Amino acid sequence: MAQHDHDEHGSELSETQLRVRALETVLTEKGYIDPAALDLIIQAYETKIGxxxxxxxxxxxxxxxxxxxxxxxxxxxxxxxxxxxxxxxxxxxxxxxxxxxxxxxxxxxxxxxxxxxxxxxxxxxxxxxxxxxxxxxxxxxxxxxxxxxxxxxxxxxxxxxxxxxxxxxxxxxxxxxxxxxxxxxxxxxxxxxxxxxxxxxxxxxx
Amino acid sequence: MDFGSRSLRSLDRNDGGKIDPILARRAADAVPSIPRDAEGPIFREPWEAQAFAMALALHARGLFTWPEWADVLAQEIKRAHAAGDPDTGETYYLHWLNALERIVAAKGAADAQTLARYRHAWARAAERTAHGTPIVLEPEDLTD
Structure with a gap:
């Protein structure tokens, strides 16, 4: 584990990433969206639909x-x-x-x-x-x-x-x-x- | 710029062949050349795809209609434009995200305060997560 020192820095999310994650978490917890369904939509638009x-x-x-x-x-x-x-x-x-x-x-x-x-x-x-x-x-x-x-x-x-x-x-x-x-x-x-x-x-x- | 989307909107959409050439020249001079792209990647960053998919999922669930969505998105684009956003299409999904936050609040699905609380929680989760490890939200991230 030569990189151990780097781990102390932790990770960073941009303000935009934080906003998107917050939306997704809140809407999922309230039952408005399903993360698995989101993945299917993204997959469809990235591969099948074009x-x-x-x-x-x-x-x-x-x-x-x-x-x-x-x-x-x-x-x-x-x-x-x-x-x-x-x-x-x-x-x-x-x-x-x-x-x-x-x-x-x-x-x-x-x-x-x-x-x-x-x-x-x-x-x-x-x-x-x-x-x-x-x-x-x-x-x-x-x-x-x-x-x-x-x-x-x-x-x-x-x-x-x-x-x-x-x-x-x-x-x-x-x-x-x-x-x-x-x-x-x-x-x-x-x-x-x-x-x-x-x-x-x-x-x-x- | 002396013409906005409001005035464009009022043009007869079937009038494409009879455009005033002086107006057309002025319009062409007033805006920079159109950015081009190849038929390249659809989303530039994963969050753009997430934001896009959330709107589709919320619409499918009946939270809003497409005309309602288009209205809020158009307002966000207009507002950003007025505030100096170059509006070249690169910042499009930021407008999309603004529209999403506004419409979920307006429809009572997620208010601004709750979203802010979860943003802080995710920031805290990121901070305590070693670089290169998936960031997971824990209940403790939500405590004040």
């Missing part, structure tokens, strides 16, 4: 016209039919990109986001610059993300709320005729489903 869930939805819509109609008609219902439990319990609306219109999603007030299909929001989605600029200057925001659209393409901004969240259905890249859903899903990035990006070009997915 943009790949949304990518499957988009790929299926590209592949299956009936599913696409169902998705655009009632996003929550269509996604539920794929077996994704909605934990957030809100209304998911899928908005379709076309040559005439590009959709982009923001939450101007906080960071409402379709967690169930995209996982947790990226840092920039939660930032004040994105929240304000996406509404005022969507074309400039897209340029920052390296997306240039024809001037004739209208850009529509969707402001998420706690009740209604949006998923962008990007345009299927050309040159992907005959591709399987699994292969198509690899083209779908998180940013493409927020509207700040486009699907990967087919040559990037062998």
């Amino acid at each position: 943009p790949h869930t949304g990518a499957r939805v988009v790929a299926k819509a590209w592949h299956d016209p009936a599913f696409k109609r169902a998705l655009l008609d009632d996003g929550s219902k269509a996604v539920r039919a794929l077996g994704h439990e909605s934990r957030v319990g809100d209304h998911l609306v899928a908005v379709e990109n076309t040559p005439a219109r590009h959709n982009i999603v923001v939450c101007t007030l906080c960071s409402c986001y379709p967690w169930d299909v995209l996982g947790l929001p990226p840092v920039w989605y939660k930032s004040a610059p994105y929240r304000s600029r996406a509404v005022k200057d969507p074309r400039g925001v897209l340029a920052d993300f390296g997306v240039k659209l024809p001037a004739s393409t209208e850009i529509r901004v969707w402001d998420s709320t706690a009740e209604t969240r949006f998923l962008v259905l990007p345009m299927r890249p050309s040159g992907t005729e005959g591709w399987s859903e699994e292969r198509l899903a690899q083209l779908v990035t998180r940013d493409a489903m927020i509207g700040t990006g486009l699907p990967k070009p087919p040559e990037e997915v062998a």
Whole structure:
């Protein structure tokens, strides 16, 4: 035990860690939460739930016209039919990109986001610059993300709320005729489903 | 900054294609460029994940609705912003934690005094725990 001396220093928790532990202990003791259930939620969001869930939805819509109609008609219902439990319990609306219109999603007030299909929001989605600029200057925001659209393409901004969240259905890249859903899903990035990006070009997915 | 979330909110959300170019330019000049990230780690620190999961669990239990949560969180973000927080998204889970403490107090699940008492107890537990050993709260940590 050569390190014995170090033990006398004890441990330290930051003020933030203390606050989180206090909340968790009090709420557990009062029966509001169960630490094991918290671990399951965290595990799910770290591993199972992420943009790949949304990518499957988009790929299926590209592949299956009936599913696409169902998705655009009632996003929550269509996604539920794929077996994704909605934990957030809100209304998911899928908005379709076309040559005439590009959709982009923001939450101007906080960071409402379709967690169930995209996982947790990226840092920039939660930032004040994105929240304000996406509404005022969507074309400039897209340029920052390296997306240039024809001037004739209208850009529509969707402001998420706690009740209604949006998923962008990007345009299927050309040159992907005959591709399987699994292969198509690899083209779908998180940013493409927020509207700040486009699907990967087919040559990037062998 | 001469525009806040209130004024943004009043814009027609279906009006994305008809944005006043002068306003747009002014907005673009008024804010720094947007921080970017890769599709990297979801939580930067374990406490962020804990705070996130607690809100989900409390909602699932019916302590509050998502509109109520969004309202409190938006107020916290606005307040932090007004107090000089750069609000780049890095401090997001701190706002989340503030909102959590406020909403559990408002809903009568845990008041501020009790939370403060447990914070002190955890600090005491940490202090008496050898470095590298899991910190466990004991009843004696809660005695005054």
